Amino acid sequence: MSTLTMGVEGLPGIGPKKKEQLAALGIYTVRDALFHAPLRYEDRRGRKNIADLIDGEKAGVVAVAVGKMSVRRTGGRALYTQSFRDGSGTLRVTWQNTPYLTRTFIHGASYALYGRAFVSGSQRQMFSPLHQPAGKTGGQIGAIVPIYPANSHVSQALLSAVISGSLAMLREEVPDILPAVVRNGAEIMELGRALFALHRPMCMEEAAAAQDRLKFEELFLLFLGMRLQRKSLEEKKGHRLSASMEPFYEKLPFRLTEGQRQAVEDICRDMASGKPMNRLVEGDVGSGKTAVAAAALYIAATCNKQGILMAPTEILARQHAASLRTLLPDMEICLLTGRLRAAERRAAEEKIADGRARIIVGTQAVLSEKLPLSRVAVAVVDEQHRFGVRQRGFLSGLSQSPHVLVMSATPIPRTLSLTYYGDLDISRLPSRPAGRQTVDTFAVPPSYRERMYGFIQKELEKGNRAYIICPRATEGEEEGLWDVEGYAAALTAYFPKEQILCLSGKMKNKDEIMEAFATGSPKILVSTTVVEVGVDVPDATVIVVENAERFGLSQLHQLRGRVGRGKEKSYCILVSEPHTAEARARLETMKKENDGFKIAEEDLRLRGPGEFFGLRQHGEMQLLYADILEDSRLVPVAAREAESLLSLDPTLLMHPELRQAVSALYARFAMN
Numbered sequence: 001m002s003t004l005t006m007g008v009e010g011l012p013g014i015g016p017k018k019k020e021q022l023a024a025l026g027i028y029t030v031r032d033a034l035f036h037a038p039l040r041y042e043d044r045r046g047r048k049n050i051a052d053l054i055d056g057e058k059a060g061v062v063a064v065a066v067g068k069m070s071v072r073r074t075g076g077r078a079l080y081t082q083s084f085r086d087g088s089g090t091l092r093v094t095w096q097n098t099p100y101l102t103r104t105f106i107h108g109a110s111y112a113l114y115g116r117a118f119v120s121g122s123q124r125q126m127f128s129p130l131h132q133p134a135g136k137t138g139g140q141i142g143a144i145v146p147i148y149p150a151n152s153h154v155s156q157a158l159l160s161a162v163i164s165g166s167l168a169m170l171r172e173e174v175p176d177i178l179p180a181v182v183r184n185g186a187e188i189m190e191l192g193r194a195l196f197a198l199h200r201p202m203c204m205e206e207a208a209a210a211q212d213r214l215k216f217e218e219l220f221l222l223f224l225g226m227r228l229q230r231k232s233l234e235e236k237k238g239h240r241l242s243a244s245m246e247p248f249y250e251k252l253p254f255r256l257t258e259g260q261r262q263a264v265e266d267i268c269r270d271m272a273s274g275k276p277m278n279r280l281v282e283g284d285v286g287s288g289k290t291a292v293a294a295a296a297l298y299i300a301a302t303c304n305k306q307g308i309l310m311a312p313t314e315i316l317a318r319q320h321a322a323s324l325r326t327l328l329p330d331m332e333i334c335l336l337t338g339r340l341r342a343a344e345r346r347a348a349e350e351k352i353a354d355g356r357a358r359i360i361v362g363t364q365a366v367l368s369e370k371l372p373l374s375r376v377a378v379a380v381v382d383e384q385h386r387f388g389v390r391q392r393g394f395l396s397g398l399s400q401s402p403h404v405l406v407m408s409a410t411p412i413p414r415t416l417s418l419t420y421y422g423d424l425d426i427s428r429l430p431s432r433p434a435g436r437q438t439v440d441t442f443a444v445p446p447s448y449r450e451r452m453y454g455f456i457q458k459e460l461e462k463g464n465r466a467y468i469i470c471p472r473a474t475e476g477e478e479e480g481l482w483d484v485e486g487y488a489a490a491l492t493a494y495f496p497k498e499q500i501l502c503l504s505g506k507m508k509n510k511d512e513i514m515e516a517f518a519t520g521s522p523k524i525l526v527s528t529t530v531v532e533v534g535v536d537v538p539d540a541t542v543i544v545v546e547n548a549e550r551f552g553l554s555q556l557h558q559l560r561g562r563v564g565r566g567k568e569k570s571y572c573i574l575v576s577e578p579h580t581a582e583a584r585a586r587l588e589t590m591k592k593e594n595d596g597f598k599i600a601e602e603d604l605r606l607r608g609p610g611e612f613f614g615l616r617q618h619g620e621m622q623l624l625y626a627d628i629l630e631d632s633r634l635v636p637v638a639a640r641e642a643e644s645l646l647s648l649d650p651t652l653l654m655h656p657e658l659r660q661a662v663s664a665l666y667a668r669f670a671m672n
């Protein structure tokens, strides 16, 4: 048995209780302990003269104990004070309730101390510093010390001990799953060295290189998995479908933009290739993705097959069905949602089963159920701005691998799309259709509200509609935040003749409300951000966002995309009192910038990786060591090395241990 697989209870000082504590952190074996990477490092190598200590700064000194430890009792506490001296001055060190220390320090002996210094006048003090006899090696002072992710049950000291013990046990070579050719290509450390450097780095650079090694390995496995998945898809037979596109182009109510036409050509090529298409159409809100999706559905339907379109919500499914009916006027389009009555549903299922319905539109929830979908040759997945990595899973369960087209309105930076969509080919829609103007954007303080209502009134008189977005649904604790209910009530004073609609996430009849706003007599909708998800109301020309400082850039941009969908000039008014520089910068960006890709980059820059789209909370691709955004420099290297190894060993036949590690990584994703 190798040392690595040995249980931690075999290490000196680890009894049943500590074993159990460590298990709670997922540490069972020596290997687990060694892979428990430090959160950060503290450089305790430096050594200062007592006279040079700076107030508030952590530092180390080496000094001689002078005299005896004194004890003072105050308010139930016992304070133990010992003086130390070096050539430059005297340091008073105090500990609290530590009677065992009274015999630790020997007058005249020399000690290393490390802690935060307090300097006032000529007095220099430390409270509860780390201490050890001077000249001792391998202790807590005089080295770069790893600080581990501990928790309330497992102390830093226990982790340090178990990792030290594990390092000491390690006699044989640590087997490295990364082949030398990959390590050399990526200029990455060998594993055994990396594990030592991770816990006992000689310098900060070495610590960083050791961390890189673990991060790289993880990203490398991630990309290997993606490429393998992709290869196995490519080996599958796909429906070989081709159709003359002229009739499709002729029936469209508009001319496709250059980008749309390019995307349609990509799709035609994919669907005729005999292999399953796996394509992402990425385009800002309003860039015209639906027409591109319609082309894919058109090809399937014309070839006597079926196409499905999956939408994230009921409202969107309905709107997609309506749009497709105008884009594909000759096709039988069947809408399947959870809201259908039993009889309607049976009729729809019959049409699907006997093949009369060529195009089926529904929510992901409904379409994932058991349906007679044997004829489906293409599936369009509308993700809007969510990452639906998992939803795609169910498609592989269909009888013959269908062509898959994913539509996303999330303009994400390149390193991210490489990671999230690395298994897809990408078509981008860079420009907006002609005639779709940019939305004029204003940032105003709350004192402008009345003037703004006057402006809205004029828009309503022209037959247009207005959205007003509030950060919360109902009144809450936090002061100064508008809620939908309260706002709508206040608004009736300004618009006594208008019927004002309210919408928020918890309401059951969201669809009805949305429909009433889109086509009915109510012309003002006060809502939370639930409207964010791609609903189309062409008459809406104004969107007001209250407490705009509360929203992220990408979210504001998505909201702005709700207007400017018809022919009329449209406006976005951001009402706020920005208190931070960052909030002001966001509003400025919104005023200047209309391009979703540029806004996403700016969002990333302003908020920092952690907050971006709440990606870290997005559980599907949780990595232990690497952070796709912070470690973005490693992403292309890992992708390149994965590609190049697979070109030598396409199925990892010669690297079974890598294959196994890839499966383990993906199994972890599936569990999240």
Ligand code: ADP
Residues within 6 Å of the ligand: 254, 255, 256, 257, 260, 283, 284, 285, 286, 287, 288, 289, 290, 291, 409, 433, 434, 435, 436, 536, 565
């Ligand atoms: P999104 O990419 O946000 O899904 P849509 O497909 O909903 O965008 O298109 C937005 C609007 O632009 C729709 O009203 C659609 O009819 C219109 N549109 C799409 N393509 C064109 C085009 N080439 N010329 C003119 N209008 C277009």
Ligand code: MG
Residues within 6 Å of the ligand: 289, 290, 534
């Ligand atoms: Mg859309």
